[in-house]
Amino acid sequence: MNNVVMYNIDWTLLISLVLIGLGVILFYLKINMKICEPNEILIFSGKKRKLKSGEVVGYRIIRGGMGLRTPILEKVSRLSLSSIPLSIKIEDALSNGMIPINLAAIAHVKIASREGNGLENAVERLLGKSSTEIETIARSTVEGILRGVLATFTPEEANYRRIDFEKNVYDKAKGELANLGFTLDSVKIEELNDTQGYLEAVGRQRNAMVQRDARIKEAESEAEAKIVEATSKKKAADVEFQSQVAIEEFEAGFRNRKAQLKEKTHTIEAVAEYASKIEELKQQDTLEGIKMNVNMKKFNAEIVIPAEAEKKASEMKAIGKASFLKEQGVAMADAVKKMRAEWENGESKELFMLHILPNIVESVSKVIGDNLKVDKLVVMGNGGIPSHVGDVTSSVITFLEQIKCATGIDLTNIVGDKKSLPMKKELD
Secondary structure: OHHHHHHHHHHHHHHHHHHHHHHHHHHHHHHHEEEEOOOEEEEEEEEEEEOOOOOEEEEEEEOOEEEEOOOOOOEEEEEEOOOEEEEEEEEEEEOOOOOEEEEEEEEEEEEOOOOOOOHHHHHHHHOOOOHHHHHHHHHHHHHHHHHHHHOOOOHHHHHHOHHHHHHHHHHHHHHHHHHHOEEEEEEEEEEEEOOOOHHHHHHHHHHHHHHHHHHHHHHHHHHHHHHHHHHHHHHHHHHHHHHHHHHHHHHHHHHHHHHHHHHHHHHHHHHHHHHHHHHHHHHHHHHHHHHHHHHHHHHHHHHHHHHHHHHHHHHHHHHHHHHHHHHHHHHHHHHHHHHHHHHHHOOOHHHHHHHHHHHHHHHHHHHHHHHOOOOOOOOOOOOOOOHHHHHHHHHHHHHHHHHHHHHOOOHHHHHHHOOHHHHHHHHO
16 A cells, blocks of 8 residues: 555656756746847857857857857847938038038948948947947948038039939948948938028029020021021922922833833844744754654664674574583593593404494495496306406405404404394494
8 A cells, every 4th residue: 555655656756857847948948048030130249159260259140040048158139130211411511612511311221230241340339239329320420421422522513413422422331331330221312402502593593594595596496497498498399390300200211111111022022932943943853862862772672782682692602502512522532532542452443343344344335336237147167156256255355354454453253253133233
């Protein structure tokens, strides 16, 4: 029981400590967390830091956002960046020529908001001052610059050249105010007058000059109008005369132009007719050329090309015949070589003689037939072989012996060794 109670007391203490811690943190943040509005800057003074230029300062600046102040070590100050309107009225300010001028102007300035553009000067010179004091500093500075610039202008120049006057004031005041920590937005001259009537006198003088110039211009305009009227009448007469002359010249030119056009028309017609004839001749010439070309092609197709083809065929036939004769000669040469080799070996002599034997017999028979004519055969004697038959037989035997002596081939032995039928087939 006691253990349960102690457990609950521990949780309660823990939650209480957490809540107290959160409260302390929130209280610390509320006191030390500083929020910077968009139209102001916060300066945390106390801690040192180094600027981009290398200079060490004892403050840090926040422009917009928030920053946490270190308790005891830092102090927070604010500077407003809102525009400060300065309504400036200057009396009896001396202009160029020692003429006193009353001047009314309005300027808009604000505290510099960027480092390098005068913010460091604002922190050093304006921190801790009230808005009235800051406005007084800016007003006195701009007023002094206005007086200085006005001293370089005459009243007429300051009045009629206000843009140049305002530009000079702006250029001089911008640098002076930057040194004090201000930024000049604009400066305008609202009023410029004097108590001695100088500007009024100048105005009357200028008004008189303007009226004089106006009268002169009016007289000049009337004179110019009369001159212009007379000139216009003269120009009108000249124009009328020139118009009449132009009409006459136009009519003459028209007639001349008409004659030229007529002549040109005849010329063009003649040229066209001549050109037509020339074109016709060209067409005929072209047609003749086409006909000649066709006849040439026909001649080539009917005569030249067949002749060339026949010539080429003859050349091919001649080449083929020459090739055939060449091959036949080569074959015959090879055959002669083989026959010679066989003849030298003695293997084909007998075959050759058997091959030419019928021709020899035919030749001998023809000789005998031509020289021996038998009209009537009478057998006389004792019944033996007649003498003229013996003469023929002896002639044959003599012929065979002569062949044997000339060639070394004995035909009687060859004929005796071979049978008639096989020899006939071999010879065939």
